[in-house]
Amino acid sequence: QKEVEQNSGPLSVPEGAIASLNCTYSDRGSQSFFWYRQYSGKSPELIMSIYSNGDKEDGRFTAQLNKASQYVSLLIRDSQPSDSATYLCAVQGGSEKLVFGKGTKLTVNP
Amino acid sequence: EAGVAQSPRYKIIEKRQSVAFWCNPISGHATLYWYQQILGQGPKLLIQFQNNGVVDDSQLPKDRFSAERLKGVDSTLKIQPAKLEDSAVYLCASSSGGAYGYTFGSGTRLTVV
Numbered sequence: 035q036k037e038v039e040q041n042s043g044p045l046s047v048p049e050g051a052i053a054s055l056n057c058t059y060s061d062r063g064s065q066s067f068f069w070y071r072q073y074s075g076k077s078p079e080l081i082m083s084i085y086s087n088g089d090k091e092d093g094r095f096t097a098q099l100n101k102a103s104q105y106v107s108l109l110i111r112d113s114q115p116s117d118s119a120t121y122l123c124a125v126q127g128g129s130e131k132l133v134f135g136k137g138t139k140l141t142v143n144p
Numbered sequence: 145e146a147g148v149a150q151s152p153r154y155k156i157i158e159k160r161q162s163v164a165f166w167c168n169p170i171s172g173h174a175t176l177y178w179y180q181q182i183l184g185q186g187p188k189l190l191i192q193f194q195n196n197g198v199v200d201d202s203q204l205p206k207d208r209f210s211a212e213r214l215k216g217v218d219s220t221l222k223i224q225p226a227k228l229e230d231s232a233v234y235l236c237a238s239s240s241g242g243a244y245g246y247t248f249g250s251g252t253r254l255t256v257v
Binding site for chain 2: 038066068070076077078079080083122124126129130131132133134135136137
């Protein structure tokens, strides 16, 4: 059974701080990795994708991938109250289906 | 482009009743997924279609759940009979294939009482 584990939340950070979200996965053959943001009562929204080891930056968001350690992370710099949501880590294997973690709830306090 | 369309948005039924959800994917997307998301958990794949064929239905409770994608476009997910533990949000997603992630519809929130 392929598993995706996310650090237990909830995570609370002050406005302007860096939020760090972590994820590990069990399937070493996984190829693609995604972070989805889900506001309460809404459906997941794709915010970042990463495919190779290293960092990928997009605005205030940085995704980091280490395939040897089977580890993915998402950093949110200058966190804003509007970033308050549940962040889902998703891992994609050969069949293209995504396996999701349980999510980490982030609260950014003004 | 138009997004993934789902209906209804909300449904309340009594246990042992039946219910059906509808999904229309993004135009041209060959792959369609149905996920179940129970409150406080991540989405769990129920079934994956490629055009009108089933790719993966290993986690679909086939004694009560069924899904079809006639003509390789829109899809219907049915539950009969429903149980209390089926209360969840049912999410439909579609993709054009490849390693690009996919787009979710707004979901159907099912409450079984």
